[in-house]
Amino acid sequence: MKPAPFSYERPRDLNAALAMLAANGSAKIIAGGQSLGPMLNLRLVQPELVVDISGLAALKRAESSRDELVLGALVTHADIEDGRTPDVTRGAMRGVAANIAYRAVRNRGTIGGSLSHADPAADWVSALAALGARLTLRSLAGARTLAVEAFVVGALESALHAGEIVEAIHVPARAVSAHWGYAKSCRKTGEFAHAIGAVLVDPAAATARVVIGAIDTAPIVVTDAAELFGGRVGADYKQRFDARIADLLIAKAGINDAVRRHIHVSVLKRAVHEAAA
Template identity: 45%
Template structure:
């Protein structure tokens, strides 16, 4: 199919982008790398009257570190993170995650902000940023606000973003010597959408312990009790029976196969993290 008729505006500043979105009065849509919006336009699942291209806004393509956090511009691409061209992310877990997103051609254009705004439940950044406890910074004619990632996604392809709001950056905690992390997903073949995924992130110095299920047909599911128990007891709280019970509680109504897939994802993410043995996983 072909996309429906729409206007196209390329902007070079955040202020111009916000003005264009506001002028659309709910009919304009921001576009980053167009790796999600483009197909939806062609399938006529999205029908904006105006597309506002924000990919070339220089201030959205920067990465900086301050006060234990790394701020990633919304237009930073997956490939830029994968290649480690931004020093603050060169040793960050996000680099490995980026290398497994879809295919290289998609990674060279797809953006962090675009992925979050699209809010596909199976997307890698959706679950990984939830595990990191990220903060999403958005701007509109009313000013700037910061949204905890836990409350950002309301459902599949649905977020708390207002029609005139633009994601300008995502802030993630900088890794420390106490950081342990892992991410595992199940796909039919490399590059395909995940059928199940799980991300774990532990940092004793920041008192952060998070285990998150992704690709669950809605917002990421946090297994708070399991993460807290593993943080306290270590390996004794991470046997397969305990993991399976936590997954079933987090995914009620799903069939046994799904529970096994998600349990395997949690188990392998924990194995990667090294949190059970006190050694940090790195690749």
């Protein structure tokens, strides 16, 4: 399990990194290396060039304003878990970060790397979609922003163009009235989840965002989730949660296996209960 030969560059600034990516179509970016490392060793990817962006200080910044938090792509899960970054989600992100894989992975793994890898079972893919986060993507041609749910398009498939990199994650502040629930089921501690449910419910504003994740493809993101609560989001949303609608949504996403659907619905229900607790 040794990688095929590749060239390695460690650029000093973002523009240099973008130039390398533009010049080499098969280049792969390495940040924390928690996904790419094993894939290289298993020879599942055989890039000509690996661009190590871990030295780019500009991507390690974390800044918050009243309305949002901006996290550089190189912020690690442990940075968030340990509270080294500001928080506008009233603990929601910290809770998610603390349960990503194992501490060793969290020490090195980055939020931008996790999103770029676009593994449907990864926590940020679902959690940030529920929180309504947006991404800044940058290439030599300039920058654009995308909602997380538009960024992850399939299993290990993102909307990144050739030569483009995830630069920053913009997380909107969670309203004081908004309830957060996040549940996942893993075969064991630290393993990838086989079902994720994430809900951000604001009974005061009568809004709800609901995510059903770890479904083999991009998560199901329901930005206006009233239908899952009998047509309106109110204080009694826990009682009004409609498992049959959730089941239909999952079936519509192509999950034909009733057992898997049942597990997904049950995990989503856990998230709803956690939000209401």
